[in-house]
Amino acid sequence: MPVFTALLAGLVFGLGLLVSGMANPAKVLGFLDLAGRWDPSLVFVMAGAIAVSAAAFMVARKRTVSFLGVEMKLPAARQIDRRLMIGSMLFGIGWGIAGFCPGPGLVALGMGEIKALVFVAAMLAGMGVFELLERGKAGAASTGGAAQAE
């Protein structure tokens, strides 16, 4: 059952990206181009998504198990450190170069776009680099201290 709800969540998330136009990198870049002819649509996507999910998180944070009896694993990390900020800035630079973040990359790949395949393959390689670096660090320090939030 958790596998089914995960599939459904991914599907509805992807439909939301398609409906909102956010699976289209040109539209995302229109939002990021503040100095050009600005398309504020992404603000509305986030506002809609945050308004709906905020209610669910208020319920979820009080629970120890989910509706399906799965252990709740919402992030508990609170520290704002260099790792968070530098990682997020690197992500932002990549986002600004192509207009793709992870979700839209996967949805565009589902549309059979070759360019999305190239982006997703490179993204997975980047994630693989992170894993290798972390494993090296974990081997040295024996405990992976940094919180895995998302």
Place this chain on the structure above:
Amino acid sequence: MINWQAFTPWSALAGGILIGLAAALFALCNGRIAGISGVLGGLLHPARGDIAWRAAFVLGLLAAPLVYVLFAALPKPQIDAQYASLVVAGLLVGVGTRYGSGCTSGHGVCGLARLSPRSLAATAAFMGAGFLTVFVLRHLAGA
């Protein structure tokens, strides 16, 4: 200056509500943040009992266009970036989202919805970097 021809507030809001519903379903049923970089990245160091739901979520995203096309014509994405740029962008997004513990979905939607100061800082950082990158590429470099 707002580009009124490109601005689509209603479909943006409707799509956003769908994204919010997906995040709500995932939080309430799976007990997790619908953070796409985290769900995907977790597949690279699989733990027991952890693979199926991650793969299912990713499969759902990949299958969304196939379901969308049952209801409406699929919009063609406009991907202007060249292949070399896509490789650089993908590497940065992959490394950056893992070091930063999240992306637009995990920090930008779920984190802000949870009023997480950490996610607010991350969102400000990646949006700021995104604005700056587009400014440099479009208005300074003229690409």
